[in-house]
Amino acid sequence: MRSRLFKPTLIWLQGVTCNGNTHSFLNLPYLPQLLARFEVLYHPLLPCSQSLEEIARCRRGCDVLVFEGAFDPMMERAGVTLERLVAYYAEEAGHVIAAGSCASFGGIFKAAAPERNSGLAYAGEHPDGPLLGKAGKVINLSGCPVHPEWLGFALMNIAEGRPISVDALGRPTALYRHMAHDGCLRNEYFEWKVDAEQFGRKEGCLFYEHGCRGPLTHASCNRTLWNGVSSKMRVGTPCFGCTEPDFPRRNLFETKTNMSIPEEVPVGVSKRAYLTMTGIAKSFKIKRLEERLTDDD
């Protein structure tokens, strides 16, 4: 474990972004304590010791580079291309964090301009970003936006000098090994194939007709709740699969089916086995699950 006196230097750079990851980060309950563990050289919104112009001169490296937004090599910050800025700081840094789906896989900006935009080490699921050669030091914290607790987890581990194990797409396994389905309060409806029928209700599963990607998405949104209280599925909105490299997809509120058969089935389950199981589960009519949880509408 590192001495508490050592403060890694941190630079937060932005590519093509909506600022969503920065805003998400501002909701981290222990943000002041976390920031106290770093020497923040630059952040576009938070107090820091240097200006963007100073950073753009590329005179001093940092220990941790956090990158938000899609990478566009031609985009400039303070008159210097992102290509140069990212190459310089990534070379120096011990850790590079891709904060959010755009920085990880290109996200919505890659979908809009695939010829220009990518993530830092990946374009979609293809290892094809500017930091491909340094993929070992890039930690992908995908999510639209990144969950503040996930960013807090990664930065605190770095501050403590603890290694972070990652999956094949560079995402920390502690955060992305489970599916968003884990911890979903609607799992009993999923088991017995009872559809939600409407958005915003407490009852029913959103997987069958409403496009929920919970059983197909690596994320811990239902284990570590947003703002400590909720998640999309808890309020009756489908998971959009925003942590996966194929995000954003089209028709987010629809489940793609072929002759009423779901085109995709939960990760790790063969379609044949899934259809056998669901066909049988569907045969049961469980009155308790067909009823509203409360009488008021």
Added chain:
Amino acid sequence: MSKEERKENIISTALKLFAEKGFYVTTIPDIAAKVGMSVGNFYNYFSSKDILAKELILYISEYLGKHIREINEGPGSAKDKISAIVTFYFTMATERPEMIEYFLRIYLSNREVFGESCEGMVCVSPFITEMMIFFDDGVAGGELRDQDFFSAFGLFMGYLGGMVFLFGEKILPEPLSSYEASIAENIYRALKTV
């Protein structure tokens, strides 16, 4: 004869007897006598007629499922696979008519026998699952039109069941096999993308 072979022997004998005499008229002593075993010994294999009835539908469903799975996993277009399924179904109806008879005349018409443990898809799931895989592959491959599963399933199996029924009633002027090509063509036209 091993226990499994003996069980198989009971199943095929029971199917034939049910087809000849009807489900309610056929008794366990009838079946036991035909396979050459005592009634007491028969109960070591199936503890009641209702349990035998469920085992039979599972056996037929697994038989159908196994063959359609081979077609699903083999090469060829959805059109080719429709032909292969029709041919397989009619061959089975010709060579082992008691299996289809049981499915159509006993399973579908005597639901009270099958009770709660066979409700919905529980006892026919191996077969239905393969039909789902066939439709899903066909739509995903762009060859079949996306529509409601039961509309497509009813069209496909209802047509085959209807032809086998006509054949069983000796109404068809020609053998079943002579209708295979035109029936496969009709099913394909009804299911294909426009």
